[in-house]
Amino acid sequence: MTLLDVEAIDGYYGESHIIQDLSLSVDDGEITALLGRNGAGKTSTLRCISGATPPDVRSGRIRFDGVDITDEPPEDIAVRGISLVPEERRVFSDLTVAENLHLADTVRNKANTLGRDLDFRDDGMSTSDIYEYFPRLDERRTQKAGTLSGGEQQMLAIARALHQSTDLLMLDEPYEGLAPQIIEAVENAIRRISEAGTTILLVEQNAVAAMKIADRCYVLDRGQVVFEGPAEELQADQETRDKYLGV
Amino acid sequence: MTVLADILTILLNGLQQGAIYVLLAVGLSIILGTLKFVNFAHGALYLIGAYLGLFITGQVPLSNGQLADWGIEAYGIGLGFTAALVLVPIIVFIIGILMERFVARSFYDRPDTDQILVTFGLAVIVQELLRALLGGSSQPFPQPGWASGPISLPIIGNFPRWRLGVIAITAVLVIGVYALVEYTDFGLIVQAGTLDEEMVRLLGIRLSRPYLVVFGIGAALAGVAGVVGGPLANVNPNIGTEQLVPAFLTVVIGGVGKIEGAVVAGLMLGTLQVALIQTGYAAWSQVGIYALAAVILLVRPQGLLGSEVDVA
Numbered sequence: 001m002t003l004l005d006v007e008a009i010d011g012y013y014g015e016s017h018i019i020q021d022l023s024l025s026v027d028d029g030e031i032t033a034l035l036g037r038n039g040a041g042k043t044s045t046l047r048c049i050s051g052a053t054p055p056d057v058r059s060g061r062i063r064f065d066g067v068d069i070t071d072e073p074p075e076d077i078a079v080r081g082i083s084l085v086p087e088e089r090r091v092f093s094d095l096t097v098a099e100n101l102h103l104a105d106t107v108r109n110k111a112n113t114l115g116r117d118l119d120f121r122d123d124g125m126s127t128s129d130i131y132e133y134f135p136r137l138d139e140r141r142t143q144k145a146g147t148l149s150g151g152e153q154q155m156l157a158i159a160r161a162l163h164q165s166t167d168l169l170m171l172d173e174p175y176e177g178l179a180p181q182i183i184e185a186v187e188n189a190i191r192r193i194s195e196a197g198t199t200i201l202l203v204e205q206n207a208v209a210a211m212k213i214a215d216r217c218y219v220l221d222r223g224q225v226v227f228e229g230p231a232e233e234l235q236a237d238q239e240t241r242d243k244y245l246g247v
Numbered sequence: 248m249t250v251l252a253d254i255l256t257i258l259l260n261g262l263q264q265g266a267i268y269v270l271l272a273v274g275l276s277i278i279l280g281t282l283k284f285v286n287f288a289h290g291a292l293y294l295i296g297a298y299l300g301l302f303i304t305g306q307v308p309l310s311n312g313q314l315a316d317w318g319i320e321a322y323g324i325g326l327g328f329t330a331a332l333v334l335v336p337i338i339v340f341i342i343g344i345l346m347e348r349f350v351a352r353s354f355y356d357r358p359d360t361d362q363i364l365v366t367f368g369l370a371v372i373v374q375e376l377l378r379a380l381l382g383g384s385s386q387p388f389p390q391p392g393w394a395s396g397p398i399s400l401p402i403i404g405n406f407p408r409w410r411l412g413v414i415a416i417t418a419v420l421v422i423g424v425y426a427l428v429e430y431t432d433f434g435l436i437v438q439a440g441t442l443d444e445e446m447v448r449l450l451g452i453r454l455s456r457p458y459l460v461v462f463g464i465g466a467a468l469a470g471v472a473g474v475v476g477g478p479l480a481n482v483n484p485n486i487g488t489e490q491l492v493p494a495f496l497t498v499v500i501g502g503v504g505k506i507e508g509a510v511v512a513g514l515m516l517g518t519l520q521v522a523l524i525q526t527g528y529a530a531w532s533q534v535g536i537y538a539l540a541a542v543i544l545l546v547r548p549q550g551l552l553g554s555e556v557d558v559a
Contacts, residue, residue, distance in 0.1 A: 050449055078451035090446045092439045094554065103439055106432045107451040164451060 003028045003199050004049065004082075004168055009060030009070075011041075011048050011223075018044050018055055020223040026168065031190070031200045033214035033231070035207045035245060041223040042203040043087055046170050049201075050084045051077040064168070079107065081167035085174060089157040093146030097137050100145050100156055101127060104163040125162040133189070134159050151182035158189060162198070169193065170201045175209055187213060207245040211235055219244050255403050257522050263410040265517025266417035267479075270472035271490055272497035272509040273421055274465030277428070280504020281441045281461050284351050285359050287366040289494060291373040292466045294487030295342065296335050296473025298377060301388055301482055303331040312382030322381070328391035328478075332416075335474045336467040343466020347459050370487060378484040388477035413475045420471060424464065425506050437461055441504050496540045502553025511551055515539065 004026040011019030019041050026032045034042050044055050049062055051074035062070045069077050078084075092100050104124060131138035134155045140148060145156055154174055161169055171190065175183045183206075191213060194200050204210035211217060217234045219227035227240045234240065241247050275289045301307050306323040309315040314322065326334075350369060354362045389395075394412040397405035428434035436457050439447045447454060472490075480486070497516055501508025516536050523532040543551065 052445055052449065074445070074448040075451050075453045078449055084449050086446070086449070090443055092442045092446070094442060095435070095439060099435055099439075102432075103435060103447070103450055103452065106436055160450070 001028045002026070003065060004201070005061075005063040006045075006049065007061045007063070009048060009062065010058050011044055011055035012058055013044075013054045018223050019048060019057075021060075022220075022223065022225055023060075024218050024225065024228070026199060026201050027216070028199055029194075029197060030215040031194050031202060031213055033210040033217045034201065034203045034220060035205075035210060035217055035234075036220035037244065037246070038205065039222075040220040040244075042220055043172055044223070045220070046084060046086075046172055046201070046203055049077075049170065050074055050082060052084075078164060081165050083161035083164040083166045083169055085154075085157045085161045085169070085171045087172040087176070089153045091145040091148070091153050091156050091160070094144060096142050096144055097148070097156060098141045100160055101130065101137075101163050104160060107164070124165045125159075127163070130159045130163055133162075133192070150177050151179070151185065154178065154182075154186055155189070158186075158193075162193065166198055168199045168201060170203070172203045173205060174202070175204060175206050183209065207241070207247050249402075252403050253525075256406070257525050258518060259403065259406060259414075260410065260525070261518025261521040262514060263413050263479075263517070264521050265514035266413050267472050267476045267490070267513075268493055268497045268516055269421060269510050269513035270417055270468050270475070271494035272501065272513050273424060273506055274468040275494050276498045276501065276504055276509045277424075277437070277461055277506065278465040279498060281437050282351070282355065282458055284355060284462075285362045285366070286351070286465075287363050287491065288346070288350075288369040288373070289366075289465070289469055290487035290489070290491030291370040292339055292343065292469035292487075293473040293476070293490050294374060294377065294484065296339055296470030297388070297477045297482045297486060298381070298473075299335045299338060299470070300328075300331040300474035300477050301386060303334055304328050305389060307386055310382060310384060312378070313380050315382060328389070329393075331474050332391075332471070335470045339470025339473075340463040340467040342470075343463040344459055346466065347462035351462065370491070374484045374487055381484075383484055385481035385483040388480075388482050390478040409478055413479070416471070416475055420468065421506065421510060424468070427464075428506060433457060433460070493536065496536065498550075500540055500543050500550055502550030505550070505552040508550055508552035 002025045006022065006024045008021050008023050009019055010017065010021060022045060034045060036042055048055055048057050051069070051072055057070055061068055064080055064082060067080070069080065136152055137156055137159055140152065145153065148156060174186050174190070178186065187209065190200060202210055202214060211231050211234060214231045217227070217229065217231050218225055219234070219240060221244050226244055227234060227237070271289065271293060275286060278284055278286055302323050303326050304323070305325050306321045308321045309319060350365060354365055390409045394409045396408055398408040398411065400406050428437060436447065436452055440454055440457065444454065493516060497509055497513045501512035516539065519535050519539055520532045523529065523535045
């Protein structure tokens with residue numbers, strides 16, 4: 001079943017046409033990877049889906065679970081169950097680990113006072129489950145997020161996203177700047193999250209690492225889809241890999 | 248008078264002078280830090296607070312201005328000072344909320360220069376409207392009965408009771424705002440919004456309501472500053488603009504968005520100013536606070552307690 005359906009979107013940064021007639025779909029329960037060189041439009045695509053601006057989506061439709069979310073603001077899209085682990089993690093550096101996680105609770109607690117009818121498909125992973133999943137974060141609950149190592153910050157960003165109501169987890173370059181053994185730990189975390197039933201859309205420059213865990217791959221070049229298919233097909237397609245991924 | 252008594256008197260007066268700066272700067276700083284909005288109308292909120300305080304407290308005779316020309320001889324409802332102290336922050340909170348919704352909000356995404364122009368224009372309108380209606384002459388603001396006259400303190404001797412009142416009221420309010428920001432979910436959202444607004448929204452948190460409240464609280468603090476500061480000097484239409492510059496200085500010295508920073512910086516400026524005046528260098532007091540500001544900002548461009556990310 002299709003969970004996310006992006007249909008022929010065009011995205012602009014000011015006048016520059018950064019996403020061109022891009023379509024992709026993400027199936028429920030799968031890991032879908034969005035690959036391509038730096039500047040191919042991967043991060044911009046995730047921003048379009050999450051409702052962050054810029055880029056402005058000027059044409060095309062984005063549907064999530066059958067609902068058109070193209071023109072919704074990011075806070076409403078997040079509540080629908082799409083969470084983003086952005087590039088460079090963007091944890092709140094002056095807040096503690098526990099406070100970073102607690103922010104997601106404020107949405108649930110304040111649902112009424114914010115004047116919104118919130119109808120979560122699920123409640124997100126509980127705090128105790130998160131600390132069980134990521135014991136390092138448990139040890140560092142009262143530490144400021146800015147003092148964590150790169151790998152720990154990545155774990156916190158993923159944990160924060162899982163603590164939201166998450167049906168679709170979007171990860172933007174989760175391996176960036178991490179040492180090889182930390183990459184393995186993050187990879188394992190992503191596998192476990194996927195096995196627990198969360199759908200994942202993964203953006204990665206490290207194509208070899210991404211193909212290892214993805215079910216389906218899209219390759220982008222200059223804002224357009226140039227390949228789509230199962231990960232094994234891309235593994236075998238040396239021409240596409242040479243031309244667009246350099247691996 | 249001993250030297251010790253002199254020093255303590257300067258410190259206490261400095262604390263009182265600084266308290267007014269702190270009240271103004273805390274609101275200005277959280278608005279600037281959280282909403283990234285440069286509010287040059289913050290002094291006008293102080294001015295409104297002072298005039299509203301006068302209006303609620305007593306009966307003020309009118310000698311010139313448009314209202315006098317229309318034959319109105321006095322204004323005021325005479326409910327007393329305590330009523331003013333309670334009502335003014337509520338009314339100015341509402342004014343702040345209206346200002347956010349109808350003026351500030353549409354300027355959040357526009358350059359600082361646009362924000363400065365529109366808020367400065369608003370400040371001038373408020374100031375000149377008051378001058379046109381009520382006349383430009385200075386009005387004495389009576390001290391509250393329960394806090395007038397001197398109090399006898401050890402070592403120092405007699406000290407104006409109201410000045411201690413100003414320090415106490417400021418301390419209570421600033422601690423209250425600090426607790427709100429540090430220990431509540433509302434405060435957590437505001438702090439996170441100050442650090443990375445887009446990320447907060449991506450977590451599903453709607454920021455328009457918290458921003459409205461932040462603006463209202465900042466405005467209410469400026470209104471209170473007008474009421475407690477009023478009895479320390481006369482009230483006239485220029486006092487808002489006069490307070491705006493030291494308030495901004497306090498914000499940048501303390502570090503944008505930092506309540507503790509505004510407190511430390513406000514008390515430093517107040518004490519320095521009072522020290523120069525009471526030691527016979529009154530003419531140098533303005534030079535002194537700007538020189539202090541320049542030295543601090545040369546050494547720490549982000550302000551005393553500001554984090555480096557805030558500079559960008």
